[in-house]
Amino acid sequence: MILDATDKKLLFLLQTDSKKTTKELSLKLNLSVTAVYERIKKLEREGIIDKYVVLVNRSKVGKGFVVFCHLKLIQHTKEFITTFENEVIQLTEVIECHHVSGDYDYILKIVVKDMEAYREFLVTKLTMLQHIGSTHSTFMINEVKNTTIVAI
Amino acid sequence: MILDATDKKLLFLLQTDSKKTTKELSLKLNLSVTAVYERIKKLEREGIIDKYVVLVNRSKVGKGFVVFCHLKLIQHTKEFITTFENEVIQLTEVIECHHVSGDYDYILKIVVKDMEAYREFLVTKLTMLQHIGSTHSTFMINEVKNTTIVAI
DNA sequence: TCTGAAACATGCCAGGA
DNA sequence: TCCTGGCATGTTTCAGA
Numbered sequence: 001m002i003l004d005a006t007d008k009k010l011l012f013l014l015q016t017d018s019k020k021t022t023k024e025l026s027l028k029l030n031l032s033v034t035a036v037y038e039r040i041k042k043l044e045r046e047g048i049i050d051k052y053v054v055l056v057n058r059s060k061v062g063k064g065f066v067v068f069c070h071l072k073l074i075q076h077t078k079e080f081i082t083t084f085e086n087e088v089i090q091l092t093e094v095i096e097c098h099h100v101s102g103d104y105d106y107i108l109k110i111v112v113k114d115m116e117a118y119r120e121f122l123v124t125k126l127t128m129l130q131h132i133g134s135t136h137s138t139f140m141i142n143e144v145k146n147t148t149i150v151a152i
Numbered sequence: 153m154i155l156d157a158t159d160k161k162l163l164f165l166l167q168t169d170s171k172k173t174t175k176e177l178s179l180k181l182n183l184s185v186t187a188v189y190e191r192i193k194k195l196e197r198e199g200i201i202d203k204y205v206v207l208v209n210r211s212k213v214g215k216g217f218v219v220f221c222h223l224k225l226i227q228h229t230k231e232f233i234t235t236f237e238n239e240v241i242q243l244t245e246v247i248e249c250h251h252v253s254g255d256y257d258y259i260l261k262i263v264v265k266d267m268e269a270y271r272e273f274l275v276t277k278l279t280m281l282q283h284i285g286s287t288h289s290t291f292m293i294n295e296v297k298n299t300t301i302v303a304i
Numbered sequence: 305t306c307t308g309a310a311a312c313a314t315g316c317c318a319g320g321a
Numbered sequence: 322t323c324c325t326g327g328c329a330t331g332t333t334t335c336a337g338a
Contacts, residue, residue: 021315033315
């Protein structure tokens with residue numbers, strides 16, 4: 001699907017605030033309410049709009065401690081990889097897990113309450129997973145930028 | 153603010169799909185429509201619900217190439233830090249930037265179209281920033297997990 | 305803090321340009 | 322692909338428990 005300038009602007013507005021009514025959007029885009037509505041439906045049908053979600057302020061719900069964990073597996077057989085990935089997906093503290101190239105195999109982004117909670121997580125959950133070789137934790141000091149907005 | 157089990161369930165549902173109507177939510181939570189409505193408003197007032205957004209399927213809009221960049225500054229004076237941070241925030245390709253402890257100063261998450269686009273970004277934008285010491289790029293092979301849902 | 309009803313706004317679908 | 326009009330559905334407010 002080819003996105004024109006209006007679609008791109010619409011996607012930007014919705015990525016910024018999905019609560020905007022089609023009426024408000026129509027004013028910003030100089031279109032009728034229905035035209036906006038139809039464009040949104042098309043973007044949803046095409047799967048470009050993946051979903052509508054609420055973003056929670058993590059520090060206000062006691063999950064302000066963010067850790068990046070670089071992780072190696074002991075081997076790289078298909079079986080080990082799939083086992084590990086299936087298990088790590090289950091951990092709610094892990095909000096991101098990326099299989100990457102380079103010195104280690106995975107980058108994990110983990111959110112917990114504090115250092116004590118992280119230690120607990122590491123000892124009772126993460127290092128209990130099968131096939132883990134080594135882990136290296138890096139702690140977030142400050143969140144400079146964190147957006148879900150993709151500029152198109 | 154203390155969150156009871158209903159608030160937590162409500163937050164989970166909204167983090168999964170914010171398009172659910174209050175009526176649907178009321179059925180899942182065994183509450184009236186108004187009760188759900190008031191709980192949501194309270195969560196918004198308290199800032200626990202930060203915002204409502206659309207999540208875009210990155211690969212469908214030509215931003216499927218994800219890179220993690222570990223970055224060092226040449227010095228750690230306050231001036232250098234603030235200058236760098238103010239500049240990096242402006243870069244739309246950088247969707248996350250975290251000041252971290254450890255061997256390097258920042259972890260950046262960057263989304264672009266492909267390797268060629270990344271090279272272009274690196275040469276014309278990132279390494280043009282002031283005070284940058286060194287960069288180390290790690291490329292994502294596979295996204296195992298990537299959620300905005302925080303389990304509370 | 306909850307319920308239920310009533311007022312108001314919005315979403316959504318026809319039909320036509 | 323866009324617009325106008327209208328019904329259905331949703332949101333929001335309020336009194337009372």
